[in-house]
Amino acid sequence: MANSDGIILRAERIRHTYRSDGIETPVLHGVDLAVRRAEFVTIMGPSGCGKTTLLNVLGLMMRPTGGAVEIDGSRVDGLGDGEQTMLRRGKLGFVFQRFNLLPVLSAERNVALALELRGKSDRHDAERNRSAGQRVAEALDRVGLSDKRRHKPGALSVGEQQRVAIARAIVGRPRLLLADEPTGNLDSRNAAIVLDLLADLNRSDGLTVVMITHNEHLADRADRVLTMIDGRFEQQ
Amino acid sequence: MFSLAVAHLAHRKLRTALSILAVSIGIMMLVVMLALSHGMLNEVADRIQSVDAELIVLPENENVIFTAGAAFSGKYAPVIDAFEYGGRRVVKQTIGVMLDTLHMGGQQQRLFGVDRADMSAFLGRREVVRGRLFDEGRAFGDRLDGLRNENGYYDPALVGEAELLAACELVIDERLARVGDYEVGDEVIFLGRPFEIVGVVESGVAGRVFCPIQVLQYVKNGGVPWVSLFFVKLHPPPLAGGDQDRLRVGPSEASAGGGASQVSYEEAIADALSERIKAKVELKGAYRDLMYESFSQVYVYINVASGMALIVCFIIILLSMYTMVLERTREIGILKSLGAGRAYLIGLSVVEATLVCVCGTTLGLGLAIGAKLGLEAAKPLLTVSIEPAFVLIALGIGIIGGVLSALYPGYRAARLDPVAALSME
Numbered sequence: 001m002a003n004s005d006g007i008i009l010r011a012e013r014i015r016h017t018y019r020s021d022g023i024e025t026p027v028l029h030g031v032d033l034a035v036r037r038a039e040f041v042t043i044m045g046p047s048g049c050g051k052t053t054l055l056n057v058l059g060l061m062m063r064p065t066g067g068a069v070e071i072d073g074s075r076v077d078g079l080g081d082g083e084q085t086m087l088r089r090g091k092l093g094f095v096f097q098r099f100n101l102l103p104v105l106s107a108e109r110n111v112a113l114a115l116e117l118r119g120k121s122d123r124h125d126a127e128r129n130r131s132a133g134q135r136v137a138e139a140l141d142r143v144g145l146s147d148k149r150r151h152k153p154g155a156l157s158v159g160e161q162q163r164v165a166i167a168r169a170i171v172g173r174p175r176l177l178l179a180d181e182p183t184g185n186l187d188s189r190n191a192a193i194v195l196d197l198l199a200d201l202n203r204s205d206g207l208t209v210v211m212i213t214h215n216e217h218l219a220d221r222a223d224r225v226l227t228m229i230d231g232r233f234e235q236q
Numbered sequence: 237m238f239s240l241a242v243a244h245l246a247h248r249k250l251r252t253a254l255s256i257l258a259v260s261i262g263i264m265m266l267v268v269m270l271a272l273s274h275g276m277l278n279e280v281a282d283r284i285q286s287v288d289a290e291l292i293v294l295p296e297n298e299n300v301i302f303t304a305g306a307a308f309s310g311k312y313a314p315v316i317d318a319f320e321y322g323g324r325r326v327v328k329q330t331i332g333v334m335l336d337t338l339h340m341g342g343q344q345q346r347l348f349g350v351d352r353a354d355m356s357a358f359l360g361r362r363e364v365v366r367g368r369l370f371d372e373g374r375a376f377g378d379r380l381d382g383l384r385n386e387n388g389y390y391d392p393a394l395v396g397e398a399e400l401l402a403a404c405e406l407v408i409d410e411r412l413a414r415v416g417d418y419e420v421g422d423e424v425i426f427l428g429r430p431f432e433i434v435g436v437v438e439s440g441v442a443g444r445v446f447c448p449i450q451v452l453q454y455v456k457n458g459g460v461p462w463v464s465l466f467f468v469k470l471h472p473p474p475l476a477g478g479d480q481d482r483l484r485v486g487p488s489e490a491s492a493g494g495g496a497s498q499v500s501y502e503e504a505i506a507d508a509l510s511e512r513i514k515a516k517v518e519l520k521g522a523y524r525d526l527m528y529e530s531f532s533q534v535y536v537y538i539n540v541a542s543g544m545a546l547i548v549c550f551i552i553i554l555l556s557m558y559t560m561v562l563e564r565t566r567e568i569g570i571l572k573s574l575g576a577g578r579a580y581l582i583g584l585s586v587v588e589a590t591l592v593c594v595c596g597t598t599l600g601l602g603l604a605i606g607a608k609l610g611l612e613a614a615k616p617l618l619t620v621s622i623e624p625a626f627v628l629i630a631l632g633i634g635i636i637g638g639v640l641s642a643l644y645p646g647y648r649a650a651r652l653d654p655v656a657a658l659s660m661e
Contacts, residue, residue, distance in 0.1 A: 061573060061654045082577060089575025100570040100658065104243040113240065117575045168574070 007073075008208050009035040009058060009176055014067035016053055027053045028064065029231040035176075038206040040199065042219040045228035051212045052180055054228070058210065059092055059178045060084040072175065089118050093169030095198075097181040099161040101153040107164045108149040111136045114168045139171040140164070143197060159190030166197055170207065177201070179211040183218060195221055237580065241587040244560070252592060255556045259596025259638075260603055262549030263630045266542040267604035267622060270629070272611070273538050275621030277531060281524035283442045288357040289331060289467035290502045292518045293509070298465075300518050301530040304335040306453070306462030308515075310388060315513055316468060321505050328471045331357050332463035334452045338426045340408070340445060341416035341617055347426075348443030349452035352377055355407075357469065358441050366413075367420035367435035370405035371448045380450050380459070392459045400429075400454060407435040407446040415616040427455045444617075467520070468509075473501045546633060549596075550641040557589050557645035561652075568649045569657025578650035585646030586639050593638025597630055604630075 016028040027050040035041050043051050056062040058069060060076060069077040076087055094100075101110050115132045140149050143163035145156075153161050162182060169177055179198065183191035195218050201207045211222065219225045227234040245252045292300055293316060295308050316330045334349035350358060352371040371377055379399070383390035404426075408418060413436045423430040431447065453461055502519055510517040518526060528535070561568070568581060576584075601622075608620040 056655050059573070061658075085572075085575055085577045088573070089577075092575075094573050096573075096658070100566075100573070102240070102243075102567055102570065104247040105240065109239065109243070113571075114574050116237070117571070117580065 006036045007034050008037045008039075008071065009033070009210070010068075010070040011054075011058060012068045012070075014054065014057055014064050014069070016050070016057060016062070016064045016066075027231050028057070028067075030067070031228075031232055033058075033226070033233070035208060035210060037175075038202065038208055039224065040202040040209045040211070040222045041224045041226060042211045042213055042222040043226045043228055044213060044216070044219055049228045050231040051228050055178050055180050055210070055212055059094060060088050090172070091175045093172065093174035093177040095162070095165050095169050095177065095179040095182045097184040099153070099158070099165045099185070101161055101164055101168070103153050106150050106152050107145060107156065107167075108136050108140060110153070110164055111139050111168045111171050114171050118172045135171055136167075139167040142170065142201075143167045157190070159186055159193060162186060162190070162194050163197065166194065166201075170201060170205075175208060177207055177209045179209065181212050181214065183213065183215060191215070191218065237584055237587055241584055241591060244564075244588055245591060248560075251556060251559075255553055255592045256596040256599060258549045258552040259593050259634060260598075260600035262546045263597045263600025263634055264603040264607060265545040266633070267601060267626050267630050268607045268611075268620065269538050269542050270626045271604065271608060271620045271622045272618065273531075273535065274623065274626075275619040277527045278524065278621060279619035281527055283440060284520065284523045286358070286360055286362075286440055287331075287442050287467050287520065288360055289329070289469040290520055291468040291470065291506055291509070292465055292520055292523070293468055293513070294465040294516050294518075296514065296516050298516065299530060300465065300516070300523065300526055303464050304337070305464060306334060306457045306460065308463050308465060310461035310463055312513055312515065313466065316466060316509065319505075319509055319512060321508050322474070324474065326470050326505055327468055329354075329357065329469040331467040331469070332449060332461075333465055333467060334449050334456075334462070335464040336452060336456075338424070338445065340418075340424060341412045342615075343617060345412065345445050346443055347445045347447060347452075349449035350446055351449050355446070357467065358443070358446070359437060360441075362438035362441055364407075364435050364437050365410060367407075367433070369435050370407050370446065371403060371450075376403035376448055377450055380454075384461075388461045390459050392454060395454060395459075400451065403448055403451050404429050404431040405434045405447060406431045407437055408433055409437055409439045409441055409444045411439040411617065412444040429455070468517075470502065470505060546637060550637040553589055553592060553638060554641040554644065556592075557585055557642050558648070560588070561585070561645045561649045564649075565652060565657045568652050569654045569659075572652070572654035573658065581650040582643065582646035585642040585649060589638040589642030590635060591638075593634040594631075597634030600634070601627060601630060 011031060011033040014028050014031040015026070017024050017026040019025075031050075031054055033054075043054070045051050053062065057064045060069075064077060067077070068075060071087065071091060076084065079087070102113065105113065112132060115135060137146065137149070140146050143166050145160060145163055145167065148156060148160060153164070156164065162185075166182075177198070182198070183194050186194060198209055198211065199221050202209050213219055293312070294300055294303050298307055310332055313330045313332055317327050318325065319327050331354040332351065336347040336349065337344045338347050339345070348358070352369065352374040355369055376399075380390060380395070383394050406424060412418065418433055418436075420433055420435060422433045424433065425431070449463070453459060502521075506517040506519055571581065604622060608622055611618055611620050
């Protein structure tokens with residue numbers, strides 16, 4: 001549940017510097033961000049400005065060099081690896097530009113895997129009594145791929161693969177969906193389908209979405225558009 | 237996790253097949269080497285157990301497994317016969333045996349030179365399936381006994397070559413007859429003389445080949461009645477009822493080495509007899525242990541060779557799993573982004589490796605059975621005995637080896653940085 005001010009995700013003064021072979025490359029320079037529950041936020045900006053790094057920090061995939069991250073009102077950046085894994089498993093959903101489906105599994109097994117990994121963290125889910133199979137079927141139905149549930153990713157079009165990735169991201173009913181250029185590898189028709197889907201999930205299900213995109217037309221569908229330049233938001 | 241592991245294995249069929257093959261070869265080697273070595277020793281030990289006697293007596297410095305020739309004076313026989321323990325005679329029968337080797341059935345065979353009158357102790361309930369026993373009516377034995385002086389010696393010149401040749405007879409067991417395609421009436425050259433196969437007995441008797449001990453003593457010792465060892469059959473213990481074969485007696489009744497623990501009737505007599513005649517007295521029941529003890533160095537070699545084979549197999553598994561981690565770096569990143577923890581990733585690696593090892597072990601056991609059948613067809617006198625314990629050992633080693641060889645690759649997978657892993661092509 002979001003905290004009392006309705007903020008589900010808060011990032012304060014996030015800084016991050018990559019270090020490699022003694023060379024330091026600062027990427028984020030004190031980014032502040034607050035996302036309300038059920039908000040659809042897009043982040044735009046040129047390549048290399050730090051969008052994906054910020055998303056990885058927000059998604060607990062990367063520890064920032066400095067700053068604080070709160071999810072549902074709880075500070076999470078200092079948690080241990082295990083606790084962050086549990087949070088990622090229970091509250092976050094990811095959609096990537098490259099889909100990141102497991103090629104050895106069918107569409108429904110890819111989706112089911114997310115549920116399987118949720119495991120015990122799913123214990124308090126209100127729908128815990130429903131079978132995993134039902135939930136997988138519903139998620140695939142939601143993205144319009146019920147008829148292709150047994151197909152492996154290699155047998156699906158790129159648009160379909162991304163829809164499977166979205167089904168995988170939403171099957172566990174996350175509070176926050178983080179999408180890193182989900183339409184970047186899609187043609188305009190499929191991009192529109194995916195964006196419609198994300199917008200519908202946001203409107204109908206109240207899913208909070210933070211999406212990175214280069215496409216200004218797609219960004220217009222969001223409640224709020226943030227532009228990042230050189231490691232900080234423009235309006236900062 | 238299980239279905240993902242299966243999917244991974246099915247996706248990389250060739251690598252999975254090669255890994256399974258590697259494990260199966262190691263397991264097959266282990267099982268076959270164990271089955272071959274233990275099978276052969278146990279088969280010999282079982283045959284010795286078939287002798288109707290409790291003790292084996294031989295010179296102090298001889299090894300019961302390797303002793304042969306005329307190592308022991310036959311004058312010990314009456315002393316052993318008359319041996320008293322607890323105020324009564326305890327020896328029912330003393331059976332002198334002269335051991336030698338001859339080539340039959342494609343390999344060296346241990347030849348048991350035995351008095352015709354003692355053959356019943358070796359046959360037990362086993363029957364002569366073809367022909368007859370050697371030295372029928374003990375004619376040759378009686379003839380020589382008639383020539384002996386009070387010391388048991390006789391002048392070999394009194395025995396004609398024709399008389400000797402008539403006594404050069406062999407009895408063999410069915411297994412050797414089948415392997416060597418021997419029939420009653422066939423001749424085998426031994427000690428420069430033709431020995432006629434006069435009978436075939438059921439398999440399971442102590443020796444595969446028997447001949448009259450008097451012939452061996454004549455040819456090799458000039459008639460001196462020395463033997464290689466004695467089998468000694470005891471009278472039952474004095475008390476009626478209960479387990480007479482293994483009656484327990486107190487340490488005070490044991491002549492030597494009783495200590496605080498109780499010793500069996502046979503052990504007590506063996507110790508006392510050994511003390512009395514200054515010779516080595518072994519329990520027939522300990523023959524198997526003595527064999528294993530005697531071949532302990534061979535077992536070290538077998539165990540080391542088997543262990544090395546298994547280690548190589550598990551290194552192959554480890555490399556296979558490690559390669560898998562490198563190949564699936566991106567996939568591991570995906571799993572981590574979905575919330576897979578360290579335990580899941582290590583578990584996935586372990587499950588995959590364990591599946592490979594279980595399949596490899598099963599295939600290895602199948603190959604071992606095939607190898608057993610092949611070896612026994614090629615060398616029918618070999619006994620390759622795949623015991624249930626070997627199957628359990630193979631399964632245990634296969635599973636434990638699989639788990640151990642998957643831990644490090646799994647640990648590496650668990651330590652991968654998800655962002656770096658996702659950026660891999």
